[in-house]
């Protein structure tokens with residue numbers, strides 16, 4: 238982990254205390270809690286598949302339910318400022334929110350649209366409605 242991941246470390250700790258998945262913030266099931274797992278089944282499954290190379294790190298934007306969001310300069314700037322203030326690097330956020338670094342860079346530096354899935358992944362991970 239990067240030495241700059243202080244905010245995320247704190248957020249993860251708070252989520253463990255609140256019995257929430259450390260990645261998406263959803264409440265953990267009784268089974269997960271008994272097993273001592275810190276992530277929900279969905280996040281664990283995602284990581285397992287990604288490790289096996291079954292999921293590419295790029296977010297698929299072709300599915301119709303991944304509604305495209307209109308560009309929003311202010312929100313992009315808010316996200317950028319929040320990352321700087323909390324010393325969150327693009328690399329950290331990409332890794333922790335299960336997104337590619339390219340996706341994060343596109344959101345921060347270009348006016349490219351992004352999907353609801355991406356928006357949710359970033360907001361859920363940061364524990365704040367930034368996008």
Ligand SMILES: [Zn+2]
Nearest residue numbers: 258261277280
């Ligand atoms: Zn989760």
